[in-house]
Amino acid sequence: xxxxxxxxxxxxxxxxxxxxxxxxxxxxxxxxxxxxxxxxxxxxxxxxxxxxxxxxxxxxxxxxxxxxxxxxxxxxxxxxxxxxxxxxxxxxxxxxxxxxxxxxxxxxxxxxxxxxxxxxxxxxxxxxxxxxxxxxxxxxxxxxxxxxxxxxxxxxxxxxxxxxxxxxxxxxxxxxxxxxxxxxxxxxxxxxxxxxxxxxxxxxxxxxxxxxxxxxxxxxxxxxxxxxxxxxxxxxxxxxxxxxxxxxxxxxxxxxxxxxxxxxxxxxxxxxxxxxxxxxxxxxxxxxxxxxxxxxxxxxxxxxxxxxxxxxxxxxxxxxxxxxxxxxxxxxxxxxxxxxxxxxxxxxxxxxxxxxxxxxxxxxxxxxxxxxxxxxxxxxxxxxxxxxxxxxxxxxxxx
Amino acid sequence: xxxxxxxxxxxxxxxxxxxxxxxxxxxxxxxxxxxxxxxxxxxxxxxxxxxxxxxxxxxxxxxxxxxxxxxxxxxxxxxxxxx
Amino acid sequence: xxxxxxxxxxxxxxxxxxxxxxxxxxxxxxxxxxxxxxxxxxxxxxxxxxxxxxxxxxxxxxxxxxxxxxxxxxxxxxxxxxxxxxxxxxxxxxxxxxxxxxxxxxxxxxxxxxxxxxxxxxxxxxxxxxxxxxxxxxxxxxxxxxxxxxxxxxxxxxxxxxxxxxxxxxxxxxxxxxxxxxxxxxxxxxxxxxxxxxxxxxxxxxxxxxxxxxxxxxxxxxxxxxxxxxxxxxxxxxxxxxxxxxxxxxxxxxxxxxxxxxxxxxxxxxxxxxxxxxxxxxxxxxxxxxxxxxxxxxxxxxxxxxxxxxxxxxxxxxxxxxxxxxxxxxxxxxxxxxxxxxxxxxxxx
Numbered sequence: 001x002x003x004x005x006x007x008x009x010x011x012x013x014x015x016x017x018x019x020x021x022x023x024x025x026x027x028x029x030x031x032x033x034x035x036x037x038x039x040x041x042x043x044x045x046x047x048x049x050x051x052x053x054x055x056x057x058x059x060x061x062x063x064x065x066x067x068x069x070x071x072x073x074x075x076x077x078x079x080x081x082x083x084x085x086x087x088x089x090x091x092x093x094x095x096x097x098x099x100x101x102x103x104x105x106x107x108x109x110x111x112x113x114x115x116x117x118x119x120x121x122x123x124x125x126x127x128x129x130x131x132x133x134x135x136x137x138x139x140x141x142x143x144x145x146x147x148x149x150x151x152x153x154x155x156x157x158x159x160x161x162x163x164x165x166x167x168x169x170x171x172x173x174x175x176x177x178x179x180x181x182x183x184x185x186x187x188x189x190x191x192x193x194x195x196x197x198x199x200x201x202x203x204x205x206x207x208x209x210x211x212x213x214x215x216x217x218x219x220x221x222x223x224x225x226x227x228x229x230x231x232x233x234x235x236x237x238x239x240x241x242x243x244x245x246x247x248x249x250x251x252x253x254x255x256x257x258x259x260x261x262x263x264x265x266x267x268x269x270x271x272x273x274x275x276x277x278x279x280x281x282x283x284x285x286x287x288x289x290x291x292x293x294x295x296x297x298x299x300x301x302x303x304x305x306x307x308x309x310x311x312x313x314x315x316x317x318x319x320x321x322x323x324x325x326x327x328x329x330x331x332x333x334x335x336x337x338x339x340x341x342x343x344x345x346x347x348x349x350x351x352x353x354x355x356x357x358x359x360x361x362x363x364x365x366x367x368x369x370x371x372x373x374x375x376x377x378x379x380x381x382x383x384x385x386x387x388x389x390x391x392x393x394x395x396x397x398x399x
Numbered sequence: 400x401x402x403x404x405x406x407x408x409x410x411x412x413x414x415x416x417x418x419x420x421x422x423x424x425x426x427x428x429x430x431x432x433x434x435x436x437x438x439x440x441x442x443x444x445x446x447x448x449x450x451x452x453x454x455x456x457x458x459x460x461x462x463x464x465x466x467x468x469x470x471x472x473x474x475x476x477x478x479x480x481x482x
Numbered sequence: 483x484x485x486x487x488x489x490x491x492x493x494x495x496x497x498x499x500x501x502x503x504x505x506x507x508x509x510x511x512x513x514x515x516x517x518x519x520x521x522x523x524x525x526x527x528x529x530x531x532x533x534x535x536x537x538x539x540x541x542x543x544x545x546x547x548x549x550x551x552x553x554x555x556x557x558x559x560x561x562x563x564x565x566x567x568x569x570x571x572x573x574x575x576x577x578x579x580x581x582x583x584x585x586x587x588x589x590x591x592x593x594x595x596x597x598x599x600x601x602x603x604x605x606x607x608x609x610x611x612x613x614x615x616x617x618x619x620x621x622x623x624x625x626x627x628x629x630x631x632x633x634x635x636x637x638x639x640x641x642x643x644x645x646x647x648x649x650x651x652x653x654x655x656x657x658x659x660x661x662x663x664x665x666x667x668x669x670x671x672x673x674x675x676x677x678x679x680x681x682x683x684x685x686x687x688x689x690x691x692x693x694x695x696x697x698x699x700x701x702x703x704x705x706x707x708x709x710x711x712x713x714x715x716x717x718x719x720x721x722x723x724x725x726x727x728x729x730x731x732x733x734x735x736x737x738x739x740x741x742x743x744x745x746x747x748x749x750x751x752x753x754x755x756x757x758x759x760x761x762x763x764x765x766x767x768x769x770x771x772x773x774x775x776x777x778x779x780x781x782x783x784x785x786x787x788x789x790x791x792x793x794x795x796x797x798x799x800x801x802x803x804x805x806x807x808x809x810x811x812x813x814x815x816x817x818x819x820x821x822x823x824x825x826x827x828x829x830x831x
Contacts (some may be wrong), residue, residue: 108616118581123656131657135564136596137619141821144712153712154625157566157596157617165614169629176632196578196592200440202457227786254559254613260592261436271610316793386591388601390613397645410587412531433528437588444587 005171005394006236007086007244008181009229010339011080013049014326015222018063019083022334024343026331027351028371032325034208036381044194048204050122051222051327054191065146069267071133072189072223074142076332080091080225081143081183088181089241099152100144100227102227103186104163105331106202107136110191124384139187152179157331158294160293160386161252162186164334164394167252174232181235185227185335194330195221201260209296211263212305212359212367218294222327226336244342247381249395250280251275260387261299266307268391269293273311273381276393286379287317287395289350291341292367293383294321302384305363316365317381322355334384338394341382345396348377400471408466411438411443423468427463439464446470452477483632484701484831486641487550489543490787491516491669492658492687494776501789503799504772509671512664512775513650514683521543524604532589534569536649539688540599541606543754544645548607551692557639558602560629561647566596568651571776588666599647612639620818622646624710627826631708634695641695645747646783647688655684657683663777665747671773674747682746685776689783691790697831701810703793706827707731713821719759720823723813724762727825735762737811740792742785744795744816745770752816763807767807769798784822785814789828 011211013019015033026033032203039052050125053060053076058076061068064082081102085093096279111130116350120124133142135185150171170184188194198204198221205218206280236243253275255268262268277284293304308316322340323329329336353367359364378398385391404418411434419431421475428434446452452474454460463473490496493514494507507517518573521530521538524545530538540561548556562817572592592598597615604613604779614631616625623646630642660666665674665681674683709727714720728735741763745755775784789812792798810830817823 008705017744113575113579116575119653119657120576120579123653124660130663132661136617137564137622138565140618141712143500150712152710154621155616155618155620156614158600158613159595159597160617169614172632172636176635192578193575193591194585196583196586197574197588197594200444200591202440202443232635252612252614254610254612255603256604258435259437259601259605268610361644364522386597387595388597388613389604390601391598414531415527437532440588443586447585462549 002232005174005177005235005247007228007247007342008236009084009238010342011083011087012224012226012336012339013053013076013080014224014336015053016325018055020339021386030305030352030354032208032354033386034327037110040190040192042195042197043107043200044333049205049208049220050190051220051329053223069129070109070142071139073104073106073187074133074139076189076223076225077102077139077143078146078185081147081227084183084229087145090181090239093181094148097151098149099170099173099179099182100140101142101145101154101156101184102143102150102181102186103156103166103331104136104161104271105137105157106191106194107186108133109193110189113192127137130140134183139352149368158386158390159388160330160333161384161390161392162331162334165252165391166340167334167394168252168392169253170230171247171250172289174230174323175266182230183227184230185338186332187225187328188223188331190221190223203297204297208355209324210355210357210358211294211296211324211353212292212301213356214360216298217298218222219297220327224326224329224331224332224336226332227339228342230266230330236316243399245396247394248397249276249280249337250393251279252392255391257389262303264303264306264387266303268389269307269383269385270310272374272391272393276381276395280395282379284312285315287381288374288377289344289380290317290319291380291382292321292393294323294387295320296323301360304383304385307359309363318350318368320351320367322351334392337382341396343378345377345380345398348359348375350374352374400467402419403467403471406445421467424466427464428436429465446474450474483631483705483706483788484620484697485703486692486698486701487551487696488689488691488702488787488790489547490687490689490784491518491543491687492784493517494774500728502795503801508576510666512659513558513655515650516613516686517826534593536567536647537593537599539603540645540647541602544603544643545572545690547690547692547770548643551694552555553641555607555609556641556643556692558630558642559603559631560614560626561600561618561645562623562626562780563599563647564617564619566617566652567594567598568595572626572651572653577741607712617697619805619822621710621824623783624708627708630693630785632691641812643690644693645688645690646780648686648778650684650686658684658819668762669773675770678747679748680748680790682748682777684751685772685778685781687775687784689787691786701706702790704723704829704831708826710824713732714823717754720754721762731827733811733827738813739765739807739810740790741769741811742764742767742812742814743770744772745780746772749810769802779818781831782816786826789814793828793830
């Protein structure tokens with residue numbers, strides 16, 4: 001049986017805080033980060049509320065240490081990854097077989113879309129510096145270099161399940177005895193590309209979103225970066241600081257129904273959750289809290305709801321979507337929600353599903369509407385489902 | 400409606416389909432022409448770009464896009480009547 | 483771990499049932515472009531309409547590989563692509579800029595995410611199994627291979643479809659050209675490696691493999707190991723990485739029958755290969771594969787395709803040397819812009 005994987009550190013920057021502590025405080029106080037667009041330069045500025053990190057690019061440069069002009073995606077990533085690394089307090093990190101597995105979907109698109117304004121009318125124009133780090137992998141490299149990680153650097157890009165898959169991949173590299181410690185998670189900055197893209201699908205909410213509500217209108221986009229530090233048992237035993245939890249289960253499945261829509265029964269979601277439970281050696285009744293993918297779209301929430309209903313028949317755990325706080329942070333969502341879930345299981349916390357009013361028809365459960373402390377919390381399930389039917393679920397368990 | 404059929408074919412990249420192949424009242428979605436939800440969104444863009452008609456409620460889609468005739472009727476109905 | 487089958491759409495005549503590289507295709511300029519099959523005979527026309535070029539390339543070669551392997555639905559689909567779906571990204575981005583964020587159509591956006599290729603294959607096969615995509619520059623394909631090999635080792639899968647794919651688009655080529663990646667003067671790919679200079683030629687391709695935990699009796703080759711390393715500090719470190727890799731594989735350099743290396747004609751880029759050819763790889767048969775497929779981040783997938791075909795035929799392609807050397811152990815070594823270096827070791831079944 002493969003060795004367990006522990007979570008030794010966490011870092012997150014999102015619409016509800018620039019550090020893990022700030023995020024936690026907002027969650028506890030039910031203070032949403034969804035607001036009118038402030039930083040992104042877009043024609044749709046007054047149309048859609050979003051979950052922006054409350055810092056300008058210049059401020060992020062100052063905070064991260066990157067030069068001005070570096071992609072926002074990279075800056076967010078470095079801030080969160082560095083927080084996680086420092087949090088883990090691994091003194092001999094540099095001498096271990098270390099890895100950085102970071103996921104994103106937009107890469108340096110925030111700079112590329114500026115470049116294209118000049119490049120399109122005249123392809124000899126536009127500053128090349130802006131597209132130098134366009135690729136998903138280039139963003140990861142920028143951050144890996146700043147963190148001084150060289151042993152193993154990789155980038156996964158599977159739409160909204162990206163960082164959950166990064167965490168899974170990192171854990172498996174440890175279990176297969178290829179690495180000792182991995183910073184795994186993801187990042188995505190808000191861009192005109194994604195805002196307009198989601199708008200063409202007509203799934204953006206013009207008001208702050210209401211996940212899992214019968215009258216939900218769609219999602220709010222967000223931006224963030226979230227990472228956990230995964231360690232092998234051997235490293236875990238050597239650390240003085242209290243560990244967060246174990247990553248006891250994970251699974252990657254594909255809905256194979258449609259390029260963007262999820263199947264009504266939530267086939268992929270069901271397989272992902274079932275697979276994670278099976279790997280963790282748990283029964284559905286062992287799950288105490290589900291951090292839902294819960295984007296707030298008609299389709300996702302019905303599909304995810306149906307899958308949960310099938311799997312947890314008769315004993316549905318407490319659940320909520322934190323996307324009502326942060327917005328849907330795309331490639332970062334699995335990562336930041338992994339941090340929230342690790343904290344939830346470590347400290348016995350249940351987060352509220354903000355703005356929930358009316359239960360969805362046909363579902364015998366409703367999300368939690370208040371923040372609460374649950375000392376007996378043992379196992380937390382976190383879902384991340386994306387375009388292309390990519391469904392991933394992670395389970396965090398109390399030590 | 401012939402123009403509309405050509406535009407639909409172009410917007411949806413329906414290769415090997417000619418305007419004559421699409422019946423005026425033929426069901427476009429489901430079993431008919433086999434279009435799906437993404438195609439519905441594409442048709443919304445088509446209406447906006449070619450006919451300056453905006454469909455703000457995606458839920459009206461199935462009704463309006465049922466056939467070429469229903470789309471044509473919708474376009475006609477959206478034109479501002481002369482005062 | 484066995485490679486049951488492979489399929490490749492590339493700038494050489496590679497796709498489908500044809501003898502291996504009997505005649506090489508020449509390109510003059512600064513790019514090599516794929517020779518593509520008639521997709522209508524391979525993919526349902528109703529589905530093709532929405533697929534951009536790279537998706538058609540990926541789906542066609544992925545499905546062809548599965549067909550050759552006799553595996554209708556694999557236990558996992560894992561793809562590496564550095565640039566992802568460039569044309570769709572380009573289309574949506576361009577319209578967004580030109581139309582000032584108004585009246586945009588969804589299809590290009592939906593198809594622009596990196597995982598579209600692996601998702602489309604899964605959709606066509608109704609494959610609910612493990613599905614992953616790496617967008618990691620010059621190590622994208624190697625990461626996908628490693629992921630596949632781990633799944634097989636973990637016994638999570640028996641058969642895994644792995645692919646490496648990247649495309650050139652007009653705009654991406656213009657940008658990369660402006661960055662100085664390619665030769666300023668037109669050159670033939672046949673001369674590229676013989677006439678050292680600054681810059682290389684752009685390439686593209688889609689190569690898929692069926693990796694299996696089970697021996698079938700008609701497997702093409704065994705994949706012993708894959709290793710990638712990041713930004714080595716100097717030549718000595720590169721040599722050390724190669725030595726360590728061979729050591730962990732319990733293989734002596736003398737046992738390697740054939741080396742496939744990623745020289746691309748750029749002086750600076752090729753310095754390491756020159757060095758290795760003088761020392762560690764001295765007196766070994768070497769194929770520098772990028773003369774055939776051009777330079778792109780997932781070109782090592784082409785190299786792997788070439789290698790497994792050499793094993794299958796028991797000889798090197800007639801258009802290269804035709805030498806009937808015993809192909810028992812092959813080492814592929816490549817790097818992309820000195821950022822990601824990779825090693826793949828293969829043996830005969």
